Amino acid sequence: MGGSMGNRSGVPARRLVLVSTNYAPERAGIGPYAAQLAEHWAARDDLDVHVLAGMPHYPAWRTDPAYRGSWRVTEDRAGVRVHRRRHTVPARQSALRRALYEASILGHGLLAPPRTGGAPDIVVAQLPSLAGGVLAARMARAARAPFIPVVQDLMGAAAAQSGIRGGDRAAALAASVERRVLASATLVGVIHESFVERVTALGVPRSRVRTVPNWSHIAGPTRPRAETRARLGWAEDETVVLHSGNMGLKQGLEVLVETARLETTLRVVLMGDGNQRRQLAALAASLPNATLMPPAPEAEFPDVLAAADVLAVTQRASVLDMSVPSKLTSYFAAGRPVIASVAEGGGTAEELRRAGAALLVPPEDPRALADGVRALAADPAHATALGETGRAYATERLGSAAGLARLTALLDEALDEAPTRPTAARRNASGPRGARV
Known part of the structure; x- marks a missing residue:
């Protein structure tokens, strides 16, 4: 993992925080993409990568046995420092249960922010997690750092069409939160062109939207x-x-x-x-x-x-x-x-x-x-x-190298557009900012 103390080039590494409720060892949904992305960035010599994640629970909607009973876990996975926070996991879906799920993620994230050694230089969030989006936006705003939400789905639209009880009210609330989160973004990534219209309808200028498709994260078959x-x-x-x-x-x-x-x-x-x-x-x-x-x-x-x-x-x-x-x-x-x-x-x-x-x-x-x-x-x-x-x-079209390169270009563009600021290492050296983001 890169470090804020510096690297081989002598330039202090920039601290990156990825907020993704779903993360490895989850093997379905957003988790594998978040993990491959974080590990790809951690391999860079100029980034110190941290992830704020939930406890593994998808797609079973049951907490992984290895993490049951744990409130907070910090672990190193493939060069990435992963900070996990406990949250509710609803076995059945309803608008109320989903709201409690998101509220527990948000509450624990606010109560116990990840100890990353200082303020982040850039914050990335994987949506549709509303809580993750809010936490990431708050981190970025507090640190005056660029913020990039990557839209895998939009909770407002999903809730409206889910068929779960109370879905209409949940959809309106979710869309309101999404509007606020996206409005604070430096740039917004969407995994498919079809999201562009939805994102711009939430108030994001088209000039700030970039299409960053997912990639095929599994190898081909090996046996007859x-x-x-x-x-x-x-x-x-x-x-x-x-x-x-x-x-x-x-x-x-x-x-x-x-x-x-x-x-x-x-x-x-x-x-x-x-x-x-x-x-x-x-x-x-x-x-x-x-x-x-x-x-x-x-x-x-x-x-x-x-x-x-x-x-x-x-x-x-x-x-x-x-x-x-x-x-x-x-x-x-x-x-x-x-x-x-x-x-x-x-x-x-x-x-x-x-x-x-x-x-x-x-x-x-x-x-x-x-x-x-x-x-x-x-x-x-x-x-x-x-x-x-x-x-x-x-x-x-969907090779991992191309997919990761698109997201890295999005990251670099946001960093290039950000106002010139001292890196995390220099800020830490010049005076205490506190151990928590």
Whole structure:
């Protein structure tokens, strides 16, 4: 890890704080991106990188056993100093439970800021965490440092379309908080062009928005498909439809269970965890061709994806947000065709059309989903072409080197635009600022 005492060039390192509720060892969602980004920046000789994170809990929405009972944890991971704070973890989603989740993150972050050795020179936040955004904005304002929120999703839009009780009121409150957080930003990163309009509608000038797409953070498969299928108990002559990732309300995974009910020749596999897992397991209990499995170990994950015949992404019909599921980068890297049961005008459909790797069908329509899978199974040449097109898209557009370079350019631009200030090391040398941000 870089240090504020200096580096090989003799220039004091600048202190960077990344606020991301989700972080490694989480293997799904935002966590892997936050970790790879922080580790990439920590490898630079001129940065001293700290992360303020929650306790690992996603996508199971249960605190990782290794962290249970801990209020505060400070650990070094791959050159990054990670400061974790305990928070509530709602097993079921509602507007009130989500509010308590965010409030506990905010409260503990304010009560016990990370000990970073001095004030930050730049602060970055991963949204949609409202609490994380507020904490990061406060840190940056107190230190008169540049602030960059990276928008992976917007909580206001997500709450409005979540279907959870009290979602409308939660959406209005979330949008108000997001407006304040984004207004204080030096620059705003968005992971997809479809977010630009939403962000500018919240008052951010277009000139301050930069598109910084996510990247494929997993390696390609390494084992023969037949070997992995045999290990998983998938017969060579059956068509396997696999969904990987969060099992939440937004995904509307009931459509896949109903697809299995309609087409008994298909094997439908739901791999992952989330607050709807128990309900989905009950729905699938009487279906021998619908199974739930836990998230695959990191080393096996690419092989499991590649062993499926079709990879599924689903969303409820009411979901027309501009977010793009993080699973898509992994799906593309696996080289398998994607079937998408999503709204025609959303960000997911737009990204899949751009990649040319998917068959799109109407959301919450099990018959359309079943017919689409059967069409892909009946035309293996077309299915193979879709998978290869997705893999090529991931290689050319979603490589980790390019993705990390875009975010690093965003970081450097914000630092270059910031008023000239002494670095953290020089400020510390000139007088006490206090150990806490």
